[in-house]
Amino acid sequence: MEIRPLDDIDRRILRSLQRDGRLGNNHLAEEVGLSPSPCWQRTRRLEAEGYIKGYTAVLDQEKLGAPETVIIEVTLNRHDDAVLETFGRAMAELPEVLEVYLTTGEYDYYIKVAVDGTRGYEEFLRHKLYRVPGIQHSRSTFTLRCLKQGGISVPA
Known part of the structure; x- marks a missing residue:
């Protein structure tokens, strides 16, 4: 798979997902200024090309007993x-x-x-x-x- 350089929309998608990895595609599309279908396609491409390695939750160490x-x-x-x-x-x-x-x-x-x-x-x-x-x-x-x-x- 050919990996193409990031453009401004790709960067906006990455910043938005980094800020909130739980954003649904419709909210993400609205945030970055795309319609849902192209936003979904770009996000999947960013995942396939390895720019997005996965999604995770940030846990509170103190509440889990290891502050x-x-x-x-x-x-x-x-x-x-x-x-x-x-x-x-x-x-x-x-x-x-x-x-x-x-x-x-x-x-x-x-x-x-x-x-x-x-x-x-x-x-x-x-x-x-x-x-x-x-x-x-x-x-x-x-x-x-x-x-x-x-x-x-x-x-x-």
Whole structure:
């Protein structure tokens, strides 16, 4: 499938859906200045071309009992395929883990986790993270407040 460059209407569709992924096609069409049929076709094309990877709900960590966010820097003891795959699978299975980034620099991974305070974090470390084979070292930072959350901004 040929991916064509985004035009202004595509960008308006993306901005509107990023702001509210639950917008129905009729409301979306009205917001971006199209009739419903072409709007639906453009949205489906944006999905097919991979500009829209999916739709999700943003959940309230505090109401779900995990109000604290911790950033963990992890160094692995080896970097062979088996260790990397085992680590990646383990991170995907841990419900506290929100995001995982393979990085350059001093640490191999940055992990963002949601926990219930210092006790919840200790529980996560002792009973989950430190049981993952291949971890050599970790360093943690509790966040104080999130100043910005969300995806990439749609370019003008």
